Amino acid sequence: MKLFDALMLRGRVLLHAGRELTQDDVDLLRTKYARLSVRVGEPILDDVLEFEDDSHDREVANHATGTIVRAMTHVRERFAARASLRELNVGALHASVGQVVEYIKGNRPTAALLNSCLDTQSYLAEHPGNVFYLSMLLGSAVREYVATERDRQTIAKALRPDFAISLTPLGLGAMFIDIGMLPLEALYQADRPLTGAEWRAVFDHPNAGADMLPDEFSPLGKMIIKTHHENFDGTGYPDGLPGNKLHIFTRIVRIADAYDAATARHVYPSAKSPAQVLWEMTVGPYRQYYDPVLMKVFARLIQPFPIGAKLTLTDGRQAVVVRYNRQNPFLPVVVIAFDRDGNRLPNDKLQGPYSLEQRRDLRARLFGEEDISFIYRNTLVDSPPPRPAIMTTLFEAAFP
Numbered sequence: 001m002k003l004f005d006a007l008m009l010r011g012r013v014l015l016h017a018g019r020e021l022t023q024d025d026v027d028l029l030r031t032k033y034a035r036l037s038v039r040v041g042e043p044i045l046d047d048v049l050e051f052e053d054d055s056h057d058r059e060v061a062n063h064a065t066g067t068i069v070r071a072m073t074h075v076r077e078r079f080a081a082r083a084s085l086r087e088l089n090v091g092a093l094h095a096s097v098g099q100v101v102e103y104i105k106g107n108r109p110t111a112a113l114l115n116s117c118l119d120t121q122s123y124l125a126e127h128p129g130n131v132f133y134l135s136m137l138l139g140s141a142v143r144e145y146v147a148t149e150r151d152r153q154t155i156a157k158a159l160r161p162d163f164a165i166s167l168t169p170l171g172l173g174a175m176f177i178d179i180g181m182l183p184l185e186a187l188y189q190a191d192r193p194l195t196g197a198e199w200r201a202v203f204d205h206p207n208a209g210a211d212m213l214p215d216e217f218s219p220l221g222k223m224i225i226k227t228h229h230e231n232f233d234g235t236g237y238p239d240g241l242p243g244n245k246l247h248i249f250t251r252i253v254r255i256a257d258a259y260d261a262a263t264a265r266h267v268y269p270s271a272k273s274p275a276q277v278l279w280e281m282t283v284g285p286y287r288q289y290y291d292p293v294l295m296k297v298f299a300r301l302i303q304p305f306p307i308g309a310k311l312t313l314t315d316g317r318q319a320v321v322v323r324y325n326r327q328n329p330f331l332p333v334v335v336i337a338f339d340r341d342g343n344r345l346p347n348d349k350l351q352g353p354y355s356l357e358q359r360r361d362l363r364a365r366l367f368g369e370e371d372i373s374f375i376y377r378n379t380l381v382d383s384p385p386p387r388p389a390i391m392t393t394l395f396e397a398a399f400p
């Protein structure tokens with residue numbers, strides 16, 4: 001078995017993506033991280049097929065999220081030592097976020113390939129790293145759109161493409177959104193319904209978080225923190241502001257935060273697979289909570305089925321993902337490599353590559369054990385969206 005996503009511990013890579021798992025690795029992961037589920041593949045086709053190389057995208061993600069996680073671990077340590085966060089060195093913080101922003105800009109990933117974090121304890125440090133990174137990629141993609149639109153409409157072609165929006169406040173806001181949950185960290189482990197007072201504290205974490213930070217902290221960043229649970233359709237908290245009142249950075253962070261929380265299987269027992277979450281947020285029942293234009297861009301950055309993933313088709317044959325489809329990540333390019341009985345086809349009998357988007361007669365049904373037939377459904381036409389339910393768990397406060 002080969003590991004799809006790198007496993008991270010406190011911002012550092014523990015096991016690299018692509019590593020062949022030994023029995024010792026598996027035993028160690030099982031005993032230490034019982035709730036962990038990792039995505040694995042068969043390395044068997046590696047020397048026969050040409051796979052898209054996504055190591056660059058992984059490398060950029062590792063570096064960017066690692067830097068932010070280490071910064072947030074430091075912030076958490078200060079909090080634990082009862083040092084006020086209002087004394088944080090804002091200048092140094094702004095500078096290091098600016099550096100990561102520049103690094104991402106200079107290394108342009110095309111897909112957001114996140115790693116799996118292993119330490120449940122420091123979810124509040126790991127989660128910001130992912131939210132930061134996803135927000136940055138979405139922000140960069142949108143900035144380009146804004147820049148090209150402006151170039152097309154005006155004669156101001158001499159302006160630098162990054163003139164319009166600086167992404168540093170977006171990054172600062174994104175990494176600190178859940179800082180207000182620090183005092184409530186124990187609630188993540190609570191095996192009981194939360195009390196009324198605890199719920200009020202949870203719903204207040206956006207405002208409480210902004211108030212914990214120094215006065216010199218980026219005002220736009222603080223605004224993002226205060227509004228990061230507001231929904232596009234006005235059903236969010238704390239104020240229930242509708243999409244047209246929400247800054248574009250808020251709408252970006254909302255998507256990044258919801259996606260990362262909803263897929264955090266090591267934290268929430270009810271978390272879901274990346275494919276399921278992405279589908280629910282784009283065309284599924286929760287789409288009205290997110291800015292639809294941004295969601296479209298986001299879906300192109302997320303790859304729910306990694307290179308090398310084995311998808312079972314409706315006829316029982318198995319196909320291996322060899323290239324991403326950036327327009328529709330649910331329908332990647334595959335090679336049919338296993339027959340109905342799971343036997344590997346001889347090299348000269350391999351079929352493809354086929355785009356699942358063009359070959360609609362080839363339908364994917366399973367990814368590992370997971371039934372993925374929902375990727376062909378669209379509740380925009382199939383059924384009306386459900387009404388938002390009353391929240392009973394912390395997971396529901398985070399997703400949808």
Ligand SMILES: [Fe+2]
Pocket residue numbers: 177178205228229
């Ligand atoms: Fe939050």
Ligand SMILES: [Fe+2]
Pocket residue numbers: 127177178257261398
């Ligand atoms: Fe969050």
